[in-house]
Amino acid sequence: MANRERPLSPHLQVYRPQITTVMSILHRITGIAIAVGAFGLVWWLLAVAAGGEAYASVSACLASPLGKLVLAAFSLALVYHLLNGIRHLLWDAGWGFELPEVYRSGYTVFALGFVLTAAIWFIALRGGA
Numbered sequence: 001m002a003n004r005e006r007p008l009s010p011h012l013q014v015y016r017p018q019i020t021t022v023m024s025i026l027h028r029i030t031g032i033a034i035a036v037g038a039f040g041l042v043w044w045l046l047a048v049a050a051g052g053e054a055y056a057s058v059s060a061c062l063a064s065p066l067g068k069l070v071l072a073a074f075s076l077a078l079v080y081h082l083l084n085g086i087r088h089l090l091w092d093a094g095w096g097f098e099l100p101e102v103y104r105s106g107y108t109v110f111a112l113g114f115v116l117t118a119a120i121w122f123i124a125l126r127g128g129a
Contacts (some may be wrong), residue, residue: 030077080113
């Protein structure tokens with residue numbers, strides 16, 4: 001038999017992604033971002049331990065506009081991953097399997113992710129609590 005060129009299922013040119021698909025992909029991406037960000041945390045901790053000049057260098061890097069953007073993206077990834085993880089735990093407990101609930105919880109995770117990240121940064125830029 002000749003090999004037929006068939007698209008992978010579901011093929012992205014035919015299949016319209018649903019919120020569950022997008023959230024699953026984002027959950028995996030944010031998990032990877034958190035793992036990569038952990039190396040940044042280790043870099044900062046090593047600079048704190050080294051003291052003085054090393055800490056000043058890392059602090060200057062993180063205080064730059066690009067550093068703040070990376071930190072904001074990292075905090076958004078953390079918050080989204082946490083909220084979506086809680087959503088998955090609720091599913092494990094048997095809650096939220098009806099389609100309207102799936103969509104409602106998905107949009108809630110998206111909205112709360114941005115709201116909580118904005119609140120964290122608002123408090124942080126004000127100088128803490």
